[in-house]
Amino acid sequence: METICGWQWSDYDILSSTNDKAKDMSKNASAERFVVTAKQQTKGRGRRGRQWISREGNLFMSLALPLPIAKAGELIFVVSLALLETIRQMKPNIDINLKWPNDVLVNGGKISGILLEKAEGEYIIIGIGVNIVASPKLDGNLLYQAQSLSDAGVAADRISFMKAYLLQFNRNFSLWQEEGFAPLQEQWLKNACRLNETIQVRTEKNVREGIFRGVDDQGMLLLEEQGIINKIYAGDVFF
Ligand code: BTN
Numbered sequence: 001m002e003t004i005c006g007w008q009w010s011d012y013d014i015l016s017s018t019n020d021k022a023k024d025m026s027k028n029a030s031a032e033r034f035v036v037t038a039k040q041q042t043k044g045r046g047r048r049g050r051q052w053i054s055r056e057g058n059l060f061m062s063l064a065l066p067l068p069i070a071k072a073g074e075l076i077f078v079v080s081l082a083l084l085e086t087i088r089q090m091k092p093n094i095d096i097n098l099k100w101p102n103d104v105l106v107n108g109g110k111i112s113g114i115l116l117e118k119a120e121g122e123y124i125i126i127g128i129g130v131n132i133v134a135s136p137k138l139d140g141n142l143l144y145q146a147q148s149l150s151d152a153g154v155a156a157d158r159i160s161f162m163k164a165y166l167l168q169f170n171r172n173f174s175l176w177q178e179e180g181f182a183p184l185q186e187q188w189l190k191n192a193c194r195l196n197e198t199i200q201v202r203t204e205k206n207v208r209e210g211i212f213r214g215v216d217d218q219g220m221l222l223l224e225e226q227g228i229i230n231k232i233y234a235g236d237v238f239f
Contacts (some may be wrong), residue, residue, distance in 0.1 A: 014039065014040040016042050021036045023117065059132050063125070065126075072116045076102045077185065079102065080102045080103070080114060081191070082165060082172045089164065094106060202237075
């Protein structure tokens with residue numbers, strides 16, 4: 001085991017899911033912050049019960065840190081903004097932006113996925129998948145067009161990306177702890193795509209269409225429908 005940027009790091013050849021391993025480890029964690037990675041995942045999972053196709057060479061990592069689950073709504077913004085910033089540091093003129101609640105889009109395609117889960121001992125597990133070398137093709141199983149860093153001309157491997165990401169995450173996390181959600185919300189909105197434009201949101205109950213008016217101070221999506229601004233807690237956004 002190694003410590004990187006204050007995180008105790010364990011790398012495995014193969015795991016069912018790095019989130020499961022991190023959850024397991026949080027039962028008797030010896031470090032306050034730890035990160036688990038794997039070269040391969042056999043049962044990578046995504047949001048809302050979906051599968052996360054895990055191609056070798058891509059990054060599968062789970063960060064574990066002690067935080068009450070009530071903070072998850074804000075934490076998503078800390079995590080996704082740090083992903084955007086890490087990629088932009090590697091290629092400053094890249095076409096990159098953010099889509100609510102937690103997607104990072106490069107050239108309009110999804111480059112990464114984030115899955116927050118609760119574990120024991122007040123730990124939150126932040127599962128992050130980054131398409132470093134390969135992206136799955138859009139078919140019936142995929143909701144969005146995917147992209148990879150290698151297709152976008154960003155030279156990184158899974159380990160160099162993880163190290164750069166942990167550094168950036170630490171910076172954003174400290175900003176959040178010291179100054180609250182507002183500066184992160186502002187930065188997130190600066191990089192959000194389709195702000196003040198028409199979007200569709202697929203929730204568990206229905207599909208809604210309206211104008212994307214930003215996010216509130218808890219990270220909920222603000223959707224203007226027939227002149228009224230409604231808040232949406234969970235859903236998938238389409239353009
Ligand atoms: C999404 O649906 O967009 C979220 C995908 C999250 C995938 C990552 S890969 C590492 C970690 N382990 C998992 O099983 N899922 C997350």
